[in-house]
Amino acid sequence: MTRLPDHFWSSLALFLLPALSLVLPSGYSYGPALLILVSLFSIRVWWGKWQLPKEVWWMWISFALLALSWLIDNWISGERGSAVEKPLKMLMTLPCLLYMAQRPPQSRWLWHGLVIGALGAVGTALYEVFQHLDAWRAGGFRANGYTNAIQFGNIALLLGLLALCGWNVGAPRRVLWRAWLVAxxxxxxxxxxxxxxxxxxxxxALVAVLAMLYLLSIGHWRAIALVAVLSLGGTWIALNIPQLHLQERISQARNEVKAYKEQGNATTSVGARLQMWNFGWHLYLEKPLFGWTQQGYMEQKRQAIDAKQLDPLLAEFNHPHNELLDAAAKRGTVGLLILLAAYASPLLLFFRLLRSTDNFKARALCMAGAVLPVAYVGFGLTQAFLPHNSGVMIYVFLLCGLWAATLTVLTQPFLHRSGC
Structure with a gap:
């Protein structure tokens, strides 16, 4: 009987995470669940081997602090059950990191998983559109898969952006490889x-700026020009495809901003966000240190609606549709700093890795590791993206997998310098 290679289970988990994320109900959970089970059943592989680079420890500590802040908030707010599930899964990234440090995944599994996941997402979206073709043509239907439209669209875009980070990986079949990534x-x-x-x-837009800065730092002027041309050209093409309703959406956003400023209309998508942002900001100013907690936030919102300070339509939302304001209003400056650390620590980890190696495979993984938190910052500007189960599972486990995948291509001297 042929023995499975040591990297098989970690590689499979890293493949399944993006590949199934949007094509099955809770598809983003299969890869992490497999990785958790394998790491626990293989405890003898990593027990006592705690040699992780200090930057990786800082990343995990930021995850643990975020999980702890959520647990405390949930406990004070009287939430149990599924509210405890997400923080516990975040804490379980530690045995997964320790396991993958001993059994690092192969990066090619990740790149293929990202492309297949993006292809599955567009297949799901097209199927839904054809099922509701008349409503979609009228601009009244949005593809949402097995989650809501915002999570679905943002995760699909994330998969595509991360896939593009592997641009220089596919030698010797570079043309076919790049065509696969572009798809x-x-x-x-x-x-x-x-x-x-x-x-x-x-x-x-944020990821495009990051890519331009990276290309500028390594002096790839042709690539910079190509990114600029493709960005401008792609935007122009998308704006001029009437079926995508982009111009309508932009015009609608402008009108909604104007209606909110002039009439206080919070019944629109943009108007509701502007009112919720204003509400969240004022709550933060009232309790700037530890915030109101989830329960306090909902109670204050109910009182504001009763006092006709908020539109009644906002009663259904349990967050202000902004990641930073959500943390600040509910968990104060302490919670806000913890959230910022959860963004900054992986960004600094992969930025340092990027500067320390000339290996093109490692650089591709590090770029993907930098794109991930930057994209989440962008998503979080108009949505509390990370607290969703899909948001947190993809974020923490994919970051862990990206770091572990670099172990197959990084040199030992770097690991030694990092404190291993």
Missing amino acids: GFASGLLASLLSGSRGGWLAL
Whole structure:
């Protein structure tokens, strides 16, 4: 009987996470669940081997602090059951990291998983659109898969962006490899457009700036020009495809901003967000240190609605549709700093790795590791993206997998310098 290679289970988990994320109910959970089970059943592989680079420890500590802040908030707010599940899963990234440090995954599984996941997302979106073709043509339907339209569109776009990070990995079949990655990027972008999620556009702009800065730092002027041309050309093409309703969505957003400023109309998508942001900001100013907790936030919102300070339509939302304001209003400056650490620590980890190696495979993984938190910052500007089960599972486990995958291509001297 042929023995499975040591990297098989970690590689399979890293493949399943993006590949199934949007094509099955809770598809983002299969890869992490497999990784948790394997790491626990293989405890003898990593027990006593705690040699992780200090930057990786800082990343995990930021995850643990975020999980702890959520647990405390949930406990004070009287929430149990599923509210405890997400923080516990975040804490379980530690045995997964220790296991993958001993059994690091192969990066090619990740790149293929990202492309297949993006292709699955656009397939799901197109199927839904054809099922509701008349409503979609009228601009009244948005693809949402097995989650809501915002999560679906943003995650699809994320898969496409991450796939594109592997641009220089596929030698010797570079042309076929790049065509495969472009298919993944285009699929993720189209699925995002079909979802009608405008928040993803902000993340796309932030990631484009990050890519330009990276290319500028390594002096790839041709690539910079190509990114600029493709960005401008792609935007122009998308705006001029009437079926995508982009111009309508932009015009609608402008009108909704104007209606809120002039009439206080909070019954629109943009108007509701502007009112919720204002409400969240004022709550933060009232309790700037530890915030109101989830229970306090909902109670204050109920009182504001009763006092006719908020539109009654906002009663159904349990967050202000902004990641930073959500943390600040509910968990104060302490919670806000913890959230910022959860963004910054992986970004610094992968930025340092990026500067420390000339290996093109490692650079591709590090770029993906930098894109992930930057994209989440963009998503979080108009949505509390991370607290969703799909948001947190993809974020923490994919970051852990990206770091572990670099172990197959990084040199030992770096690991030694990092404190291993």
